[in-house]
Amino acid sequence: MAIEVELKHIHKNFGTFKASDDVNLTVEKGKLIGLLGPSGSGKTTILRMIAGLEHPDSGDIFIAGKRVNDLPAGRRGIGFVFQNYALFRHMTVRENIAFGLKVQKVPPKEIKARVDKLVELIGLAEFDGRYPQQLSGGQRQRVAFARALAPEPELLLLDEPFAAIDAKVRKELRQWLRATIHQLGITSIFVTHDQDEAVEVADDIIITNHGHVEQAGPPAAIYQHPETPFVADFIGESVHVPDYTVFKGFSNGAGSHEGILRPEFLEIAADEEEILMPLAAEQGTVKAVYFRGSNVQVAVEVKGQLLHGWRSLEKKPLHEGDKALVLIHRVYSFAGGKTQIIENSAKQEESVVI
Amino acid sequence: MVAVKPHNFRQWGLIGLAAVFLLVMLVLPLILVASEALAKGWQVYLDALNEPFARKALFLTLEATVAAVLGNTVFGLASAWLLTKYDFRGKAFWSSLLDLPFAISPVVAGLLFVILFGRMSPIYPFLRAEHIAIIFAVPGIILATVFVTFPFITRELVPIMEAQGRSEEEAAATMGASGWTIFRRVTLPNIKWALIYGVILCTARALGEFGAVSVVSGHIRGKTNTLPLHIEILYNEYNFTAAFAVASILVILAVVILILRNLVEWRAKRGLRNGN
Numbered sequence: 026m027a028i029e030v031e032l033k034h035i036h037k038n039f040g041t042f043k044a045s046d047d048v049n050l051t052v053e054k055g056k057l058i059g060l061l062g063p064s065g066s067g068k069t070t071i072l073r074m075i076a077g078l079e080h081p082d083s084g085d086i087f088i089a090g091k092r093v094n095d096l097p098a099g100r101r102g103i104g105f106v107f108q109n110y111a112l113f114r115h116m117t118v119r120e121n122i123a124f125g126l127k128v129q130k131v132p133p134k135e136i137k138a139r140v141d142k143l144v145e146l147i148g149l150a151e152f153d154g155r156y157p158q159q160l161s162g163g164q165r166q167r168v169a170f171a172r173a174l175a176p177e178p179e180l181l182l183l184d185e186p187f188a189a190i191d192a193k194v195r196k197e198l199r200q201w202l203r204a205t206i207h208q209l210g211i212t213s214i215f216v217t218h219d220q221d222e223a224v225e226v227a228d229d230i231i232i233t234n235h236g237h238v239e240q241a242g243p244p245a246a247i248y249q250h251p252e253t254p255f256v257a258d259f260i261g262e263s264v265h266v267p268d269y270t271v272f273k274g275f276s277n278g279a280g281s282h283e284g285i286l287r288p289e290f291l292e293i294a295a296d297e298e299e300i301l302m303p304l305a306a307e308q309g310t311v312k313a314v315y316f317r318g319s320n321v322q323v324a325v326e327v328k329g330q331l332l333h334g335w336r337s338l339e340k341k342p343l344h345e346g347d348k349a350l351v352l353i354h355r356v357y358s359f360a361g362g363k364t365q366i367i368e369n370s371a372k373q374e375e376s377v378v379i
Numbered sequence: 380m381v382a383v384k385p386h387n388f389r390q391w392g393l394i395g396l397a398a399v400f401l402l403v404m405l406v407l408p409l410i411l412v413a414s415e416a417l418a419k420g421w422q423v424y425l426d427a428l429n430e431p432f433a434r435k436a437l438f439l440t441l442e443a444t445v446a447a448v449l450g451n452t453v454f455g456l457a458s459a460w461l462l463t464k465y466d467f468r469g470k471a472f473w474s475s476l477l478d479l480p481f482a483i484s485p486v487v488a489g490l491l492f493v494i495l496f497g498r499m500s501p502i503y504p505f506l507r508a509e510h511i512a513i514i515f516a517v518p519g520i521i522l523a524t525v526f527v528t529f530p531f532i533t534r535e536l537v538p539i540m541e542a543q544g545r546s547e548e549e550a551a552a553t554m555g556a557s558g559w560t561i562f563r564r565v566t567l568p569n570i571k572w573a574l575i576y577g578v579i580l581c582t583a584r585a586l587g588e589f590g591a592v593s594v595v596s597g598h599i600r601g602k603t604n605t606l607p608l609h610i611e612i613l614y615n616e617y618n619f620t621a622a623f624a625v626a627s628i629l630v631i632l633a634v635v636i637l638i639l640r641n642l643v644e645w646r647a648k649r650g651l652r653n654g655n
């Protein structure tokens with residue numbers, strides 16, 4: 026597939042602070058990319074440099090194969106949706122959307138046709154004479170989206186497009202945005218620090234931390250094969266264990282024994298009947314139970330370490346202080362700078378015995 | 380807001396005190412100006428205004444005011460734009476330098492210009508050779524007026540531009556708008572009312588400027604006298620009626636400006652409500 030955006034060895038300092046520290050990334054044409062990372066990890070900085078609103082200290086930015094470092098923002102063929110929308114406050118919805126087209130001297134007839142289509146697309150045809158202050162947050166967000174799309178950019182950049190919107194509307198908007206972007210086939214990069222949002226909306230995710238890219242790839246790959254401790258920790262509801270070799274079936278780990286455990290790696294059983302391989306399981310004590318709607322999250326202490334797992338509502342309820350059996354299927358280890366998935370060896374032994 | 384009715388003596392007392400103060404300090408002088416000006420009848424009043432030196436002074440005042448307003452509008456927009464939309468070294472210094480004309484006495488400002496362009500100045504021989512008169516001439520008066528009204532427009536614009544941030548301009552830039560288009564179509568409409576307000580304040584101050592202008596003017600009748608200077612001369616000559624007649628022009632201008640100011644404030648508030 027064709028590459029739409031490429032960043033090579035981008036460095037950007039604000040004073041002595043490294044906002045971008047050797048950023049490398051590629052984005053394929055037509056993809057919807059989620060730029061995910063903790064607050065202050067440099068997501069907005071990356072987006073603004075691609076847009077031309079900020080300039081890297083060193084490194085190259087390519088859009089559609091052309092080096093754009095020296096191209097002003099307006100000539101890069103991008104649409105930008107700002108976190109606070111940045112709608113022109115003294116212009117109506119129509120005027121906002123038409124602005125980019127007017128600047129490009131598109132004939133008025135065409136402008137009208139295109140704006141008509143866009144207000145239809147965002148479902149605000151009846152509000153097109155309103156000013157931004159007279160719209161709800163979700164409506165403003167859609168106007169900002171339409172305004173960025175109007176000049177038919179090659180690349181759409183969105184900085185936390187849903188951040189200022191309440192949870193329910195946000196869910197709807199996400200789906201709407203994903204569907205619309207795919208329908209239009211426009212390459213898009215959106216910034217978020219909400220991993221659910223990234224996983225749900227993006228085709229590919231780029232994870233940033235401390236001004237550099239930790240890992241990039243499809244959500245499933247990032248979820249199942251985290252390449253760095255940071256990613257393993259950041260994605261999912263992970264628990265750090267300082268020494269995983271204390272657990273049954275993991276006694277022969279090499280190098281550092283630090284590991285990361287995900288809830289889905291655990292099986293928590295009330296008694297031996299509930300579990301297939303009781304011999305491979307550890308004894309633990311239930312410390313807390315959280316109701317989560319479709320299941321319960323159980324915190325169990327095993328050998329002095331607090332682990333989290335899920336349990337179906339269909340099974341016997343557990344209570345604080347109950348004894349429980351915990352089967353650890355696998356652990357992430359990062360010994361020697363490599364990511365490893367270590368399977369429980371006691372499990373295999375037991376199946377051999379049977 | 381709910382209007383709270385005063386309901387005890389202390390409150391009535393305070394209101395009364397304020398009213399008396401206003402009456403004595405503001406209203407009485409205005410009435411006095413009018414009555415003194417018209418003390419010898421309309422004919423004398425009109426003659427005093429029609430007198431060539433008075434007319435010349437009025438024109439000079441208007442000239443200096445227009446120059447100050449135009450110059451400071453351009454300068455104020457540029458410096459407010461710079462201070463709010465860009466980061467650069469020495470920004471804080473620049474910003475406090477802007478307030479210098481507020482802090483410094485106008486007389487001192489006038490003296491600065493005399494030192495800068497007068498006989499003691501190192502560039503005086505050059506100015507003389509080129510027949511450029513600045514001190515005791517119209518350019519000096521304009522310079523002094525520009526100087527004392529220097530910060531008004533910038534100071535009106537900076538807070539509102541700061542509050543609005545840069546993102547609307549950035550949005551316009553990503554859509555390919557040129558700097559001039561961004562300014563005209565995005566920035567200017569957003570700051571329109573603050574700008575007009577600043578222009579009004581600047582006008583008011585320029586019309587009434589006395590101290591700095593007095594130093595650089597040389598008080599040459601019919602040549603370098605502005606209205607306030609002319610009034611002073613008339614007054615010193617015990618020509619009270621003429622002095623008050625000319626003063627009444629400044630009063631009328633002040634009242635017009637006040638009305639404009641209120642209109643602008645009212646419009647700006649309404650615009651804000653309509654999101655316009």
Ligand SMILES: Nc1ncnc2c1ncn2[C@@H]1O[C@H](COP(=O)(O)OP(=O)(O)OP(=O)(O)O)[C@@H](O)[C@H]1O
Nearest residue numbers: 039042044062063064065066067068069070071218
């Ligand atoms: N104009 C600036 N001047 C100085 N420092 C800046 C500037 N812009 C960003 N930074 C710093 O660079 C770092 C990265 O900022 P950036 O806005 O890219 O983070 P982010 O990943 O978008 O965070 P968030 O999720 O909170 O929006 C931050 O520590 C920030 O303080």
Ligand SMILES: [Mg+2]
Nearest residue numbers: 068069070216
């Ligand atoms: Mg950000």
